[in-house]
Amino acid sequence: MKRYWKYIRPYLGAFILAPVLMLTEVFGEILLPRLTSMIINNGVLVKDETYIVKMGIIMVLIAVAMAIGGIGAAYFSAKASISFSTDLRKDVFHKVQEFSFKNIDDFSTGSLVTRLTNDIQQIQNVVMLTLRMMFRAPGMLIGGLIMAYLMNRQLVSILLVVIPVLVIIIAIILIIAFPRFEVMQKKIDRLNSGVQEALTNVRVIKSFVRESHEEEKFQATNRDLKEGSLNAMKVVITSMPLMMLMMNITTIAVVWYGGNLIIAGKMPVGDLTAFTIYIVQILMSLMMLSMVFLQASRAMASLKRVKEVLDTEIDLTDEHASQKSAQITAGKVEFRNVCFQYTQDDLVLDHINFTANPGETIGIIGATGSGKTSLVQLIPRLYDAGEGEVLVDGINVKDYSIRHLRESVGMVLQKNVLFSGTIEENLRWGNETADLEEIVLMSESAQAHGFISSFKDGYDTDLGQGGSNVSGGQKQRLCIARTLLKKPKILILDDSTSAVDTATEAKIRQSFKTTLKDTTKFIIAQRIGSVENADKIIVLDEGKIAGIGTHQELMETCEAYQEIYYSQKDREKEAGA
Template sequence: MYKTILSHIGKYKKQAILSPLTIVGEVAMEVLIPAVMALIIDNGIKKGDIGYVAKMGGLMVLMSIFSLCFGALAARFSAVAAMGFAKNLRSALFHKVQDFSFSNVDKFSTASLTTRLTTDVTNIQNAFMMFVRMAFRSPIMLICATCMAIRQNAKLSLVFLFAIPVLGGSVLFIISKAHPRFEKMLRQYDSMNGKIQENLIGIRVVKAFAREEHEKKRFEENTTAVRLAQVSAEKLVIMGMPIMQLVMYMSIAAILYFGGHMAVDGDIATGELSSFIMYVGQILMSLMMLSMLFIMFVVSRASLQRVYEVLQEEPSIKDAENAEVSAEDGSVVFDNVSFSYYDDMKNLALEKINLRIASGETIGIIGGTGSSKTSLVQLIPRLYDATDGRVIVGGHDVKEYSLETLRDQVAMVLQKNVLFSGTIKDNLRWGDENATDEEIIEACKSACAHDFIMGFPNGYDTDLGQGGVNVSGGQKQRLCIARALLKKPKIIILDDSTSAVDTATDSSIRKAFREKLADTTTIIIAQRISSVMDADRIIVMDGGRITDIGTHDELMQKSEIYREVYDSQQKGADE
C-alpha cells in the first residue's frame, strides 16, 4: 500500500530528499549550541574573560543563523514536496475514476469518491509533510542530543529510563484505539457529503415543496454525527500531548533536583548542567515529535487505505488489447444475453435476450417501470458488460473494440440529462469538439433546439450555469439530443429523452430523425406509444425479457401488454 501511494511523489522527489538533508544541518547546529554555551559559562564568564565570551557568543549567533536558514529551507522543501505529492495523488485518483465503469462508481458512491479526493488526500498530505521533516529530524536529534548528554554526565542521563517507557506505552495505547475511530469518522464524512451533494442538486425541489426546515434538521443530524465521530477519535489523540508534557516537565524537574545537588557538591560544572538541561529538552522534544508522528500515522492510515482502495480498483470494463476493429455498420445483435448488476446469475436484470437489429432500422422499446429497458441499451456502448452471452455491434463483439472506438460509433442520450458549466456551444461540442458553427446549428434544428437558443440574449454563447440550471427540462433534453447528433454516430439511443417535451416537438424531432438519419440505427425507449408507433419495429419488455416484437399494428393484434398501454394512454388523451 505505502509503495503504491508514495510512487506518486513523481518529480517532487528532489524536494522530498533535500528536506531531510537540510534538516541534518539544522539539527547539527542546534546540538552544538548548548556545548558552546557551556564553554562560555565555564571558561568565559567564570574566569571573567570578556574576549572569549564575545568570540564564542559570535559563534553561537552564527550557528543560530545557519540553523534558521537550514530550518527555513527544510520547511520550504517539505511543503513543496507535500503539496506536489497531493496534487499528483489527486490527479491519479481522478484519472482512475475516469476509467471506472458504472459498476465501479456504484461500488464506492459519488460522495465517498469526493471525500477521498479531498479530505483523505489532505490528511495524507499533512502526514507526508510531517513525515519528511520529523521522521528524520526527531531520530537524528534524539541520537545526537543523547550522545552529548551522556558525554556531559552519564549519571543524570538515567532519568531517560523513566521517560521513554511512559511515552512509548502511551503512544501504543493511542495507536491501538484510535485507528477504528478514524475509519468511522471518515465514513460519517462520506454520508454528510452525500447529503450535501443531494441537497444542492435538488435545491429547486426542496424549495418547491417548502422542505427547507426538514433539510436543515437532516443536515444538523449529519453534522452532529460527524462531530461525535470526530470527538470520539480526536479525544484519544489529544491525550497524547498532556501525557508527553507531563513526562517532559517531570524529567526536567528530576534533573534540576539531582543536578542541583551535584552542582553544589562540585560533581558537575554550572555550564555543563545548563547545557545538559538543554539537551534533555531536545531529547524529550524529539521523543514527543516521534510520538506525534506515530499518532499522525494512525490518523492518516485510514485515509491511506481509502485512497489505496480506489487506486487498486480494477475497472470492470477494459479495452481489448491492440484493438483495431471499427464498426462496419449500425447493426446490433444480442446473442442469448443475460445481465446482472451483481454478477449473480440468480439475480438477473435481463434474461435470455435474443435480438437482431439491422443497420439503419428504427427500433422502439416499450415496457413498464423496472422492465430493464435501460439495462438493455446500456450494454451496446459497454456502459455495463453482459454477464452471459454476447453483444455484437457493427459485426464485432463489443469486447473486441477499444472503448473509445465503440463509444464514438454509439451516441446515447441518457435517461438523466446532464449538462456542464459553460456555454451552450461548449456543451454541444462534447459531441464533436471540432464541429463548425453551421454543424452545431444544423444539429440543434434537428433536435428542435435552435429556436429557443436564439431566444436567449447571447444565443449559443449563453452560459448554462452548473448542471444546466438556466434551461428547462425539455430544453435540456433537446440540447442533449443535439449533442448526440453532432457525433454523427452509426447508432443513436434515446433513453426516454423526449419525455419532457410536448407531443408536437416530439413529433418534429422524430420527423427530423427519419429524414436526416435514414442510415443511422435509432433505438428509442419511451413511455408514450406515440413516440415509437411509427418505428420499423417495437420491442415490448416485461420482467427483463422480450415478450413481443412487431410493428404497431401487429402488436395491437398480438400483444396484450402493448394494447393495455395504448388503450390507457388513448383513454387519458380522450379524457
C-alpha cells in the same frame, strides 16, 4: 512502496534536500546548549567579556545557518509533498474515469470525493511532516542523549527510566488511534454524500418545502461526524498532556538531582543549564515523533482508502478484446439469448432476442422497471451481459475496444446532464472540431436553435452549473443536439423527449429521417405516440419480450401493448374532458 516510488522519483531532489537541510537545524540545536554552558562556565563566572562576545558571535552565526536550513527544508518539503499528492490525485481521478457503472456503484460519489480531496490531503500532510521531522526528531534525540551522556552519566540514568515509559505511551496511543481515524474518514464520506445530494436536488427540496427535513438529516450526519472526530481527537488531546507531564517531572528530577551535584561541587552550573536544555530537547523530540506517528496513523487510514480505489478491478476492459481495431460501419445490432442482472437477485433481462438492421428505428416500450434502460446500456457496454451475446455489425461488443464502440454509439440518458460553460462548449462534447454551421444545423434538427437564438448571447450563453438556467425540455433538446453532433452509427434516446411537447417531439423524429437516415435508432418512450411510427417496436414486460413488431402488428397480437395503448387513450380522453 514500489507503487508510490513513481510519485517520489520526479521530485527526488526535493525529497532528499528537505531532510538534509533540516540537519542544519539539528546540529545547531545540539551545539547551542553546549556553547551556552561554556559561556556560563568560562565567561560569566570568570567575568571574561572577550570570551562571551566571541562565543556569542559563533552562536549568532549558528542561528543564522539554522534559519537558512529551516527555510530551505520547509520549502523543499512543501514542494515534495504537494507534488506527490498532485500526481497521486491525478492517478486516482484517472482510475475513477476508467470505472464501469458497476465499479461506481460500489463506491458512493461522496466517498470518491472524500478520497480525492480529504484523504489525499491527509497523505500530503504526513509526507510534509515526515520530511521535516525525518532527521530532526531522531537527530535531536540521539544527539541530545550523546551530549547529555558526555556531560554527566549520572543524570542520564533518569532518562533511561522515562524514555521507555514514553515509548509505551506512544505505542498504546497508536494502537487506539488507527481504527478511530478510519471510522472518522467513513463518516466524512457520509457527510459529503449527503451534502452533494442536498445541493444537487435543492430545487426539488424547495418545491416540496422539505428544507427542515434536509436540515435534520444534515444535523444528524454532522453530529455523527462530530462524535467520530471527537472520539479520534481524544487520543491526540490525551497524548500531549501526558507527554508534557512526563517532560516536567523529568526536568524537576534533573534540576533537583543536578542541584545537589552543584552544591557538592561535582558539576559546574553551566553544565546543569545545558543538561536541562538537552533533557527538554530529548523529550520534545519524542513528542515530535509521537505527533508524526499520530498523523501517520490517520494518513495510513487515508492511504488504505486511496489504495482501495487504485486496486479496484475494472470489470469492463479491452484486455480480452479480439478486434480492437474494428470500426462500426453499418450499425446493425443483435441480441442473442441475452440475460442480465445487476446483483445476484432476479434477472433484469431474461433471454432477449432481436435484430435491429442498419438505419432502422426501434421503439422500446414497457412498464417502469421492465428493463428498457438496462437493455440499451448493454450496447455501448455500460454493463456487460451475464449470458448470451450483444453483437454490433456481427461482432460481439466485448471484442471491440471500448473507445471505438462508444465513439460510434450516441446515447441521450434519462437524466440529462449539462456542464458548466457556454451552450457551444457543451454541444462540442459531441464533436470538438465541429464548426458553428454544423452546430447550428444539429441544433435545428434537435429543435434547439430557436430557443438558443432567443438568448441574448446565443450559443455563448453561460449555462451555469448543470444547466440550471434552462428548462427541462430545453436541456433535453441540447443533449440531443450534442449527441447528433457525434454523428453516431447507433443512436439511443432513453426517454429523452419526456419533457418536450408532442409537436416538438414529432419535429425531432421527423428530422431524424434526414439527419440520421443511415443511423440505427433506439427510442425508449413511455408514450406510444413516440414510437408508433418505428420500423419495429419491442414490448418489454418484467425483463422479457412480450411482443415485437410494427404498431399495427402489435395492436393485433400483443395484449401488453394493447393495454398500454388503451390506457393512454383513456387518460387522453379524461384530460380532454
